[in-house]
Amino acid sequence: MPLYRTLVRPGLLDVEQRQRFSDDVVEVHCGVTGAPPSFVHVLYVDDHDGQLDAGQNALVFGTIRHGRNGDQKAEIATRLSAALAGHAGVDVESVTTVSADIDASYTMEGGVLLPDPGSPEEEAWKAGTPV
Amino acid sequence: MIRVNCVIQADSSADAARAELERGLVDIHRARYPDAEIEVTFQAVAEGYMFTEGQQSTSSIVAIPLGRATTLPEREEFLRAVCDLWVDVTGCTDHEVVVAITSGAPAAESADSDTSTSSDTSTLQEA
Numbered sequence: 001m002p003l004y005r006t007l008v009r010p011g012l013l014d015v016e017q018r019q020r021f022s023d024d025v026v027e028v029h030c031g032v033t034g035a036p037p038s039f040v041h042v043l044y045v046d047d048h049d050g051q052l053d054a055g056q057n058a059l060v061f062g063t064i065r066h067g068r069n070g071d072q073k074a075e076i077a078t079r080l081s082a083a084l085a086g087h088a089g090v091d092v093e094s095v096t097t098v099s100a101d102i103d104a105s106y107t108m109e110g111g112v113l114l115p116d117p118g119s120p121e122e123e124a125w126k127a128g129t130p131v
Numbered sequence: 132m133i134r135v136n137c138v139i140q141a142d143s144s145a146d147a148a149r150a151e152l153e154r155g156l157v158d159i160h161r162a163r164y165p166d167a168e169i170e171v172t173f174q175a176v177a178e179g180y181m182f183t184e185g186q187q188s189t190s191s192i193v194a195i196p197l198g199r200a201t202t203l204p205e206r207e208e209f210l211r212a213v214c215d216l217w218v219d220v221t222g223c224t225d226h227e228v229v230v231a232i233t234s235g236a237p238a239a240e241s242a243d244s245d246t247s248t249s250s251d252t253s254t255l256q257e258a
Contacts, residue, residue, distance in 0.1 A: 001229060001231070003192065003229075015179035018179060018180070018182070019179075019182065019185070022182035022185050023185040025185075026184060026185045037184045037185070038183070038184045038226065039184075040183065040184055040185075041181065041182070041183050041188060041190060041192070041229070042181065042182045042183075043138065043176065043180065043181045043192075044180045044181065045180075102231065102233075105203055105206060105207075106206060106231055106232040106233075107210075107229065107230070107231040107232075108207070108210035108211065108213075108214050108229070108230045108231075109225075109226070109228075109229045109230075110225055110226045111211075111214060111225030111226075113203075113206070113207055113210065
């Protein structure tokens with residue numbers, strides 16, 4: 001966690017572009033939140049079912065721990081939309097990034113329940129996180 | 132019906148052990164919640180479609196819409212049982228499996244943001 005599920009128009013991104021955007025997600029998410037990079041997952045799904053709206057090229061849906069503030073979420077969304085649009089060579093308006101909060105204690109990763117962002121437990125958790 | 136969704140890497144040890152993982156998930160769930168039926172689905176992700184820390188991912192993501200309230204100790208015990216199952220069956224490390232209860236969580240207060248949706252954790256289920 002976080003998991004950024006990235007629904008894209010089929011053929012929009014090749015593997016190198018997916019790799020580069022995944023790097024962007026790590027840089028942006030961890031830069032904004034301070035989260036450890038080893039927990040950042042990006043999953044790509046080609047939109048063969050027509051879930052994207054007309055004119056929409058991609059939808060980035062981040063599931064993140066509850067506790068990030070609105071400014072952090074807005075910065076992540078703006079930067080990720082711009083990054084993906086840049087890699088794909090499409091209008092940034094055709095890329096949407098949104099997020100949903102999940103209570104940290106409902107997820108186990110690395111064999112432990114995830115701590116709340118900013119909690120004392122998070123500092124200890126980060127200290128024991130492989131980087 | 133509880134529909135558990137498992138995102139796994141195609142051609143991984145988890146992919147090869149689907150039947151054993153499914154049996155284990157059913158057993159873990161049935162031992163704790165015998166009144167609920169469970170269905171397990173697997174989504175195998177092709178190489179180049181999932182990345183962790185910017186590298187080709189070796190992780191599995193197990194999303195369980197438990198659909199009931201749980202205490203913290205209950206959650207931890209349940210999630211650990213699933214995590215241990217994955218490690219035992221696939222030989223992965225505990226950093227290569229993410230287990231999440233994706234419903235039954237209290238609504239977390241969402242910070243104000245145009246880009247933020249609700250705290251509905253069921254979205255992970257679609258991962």
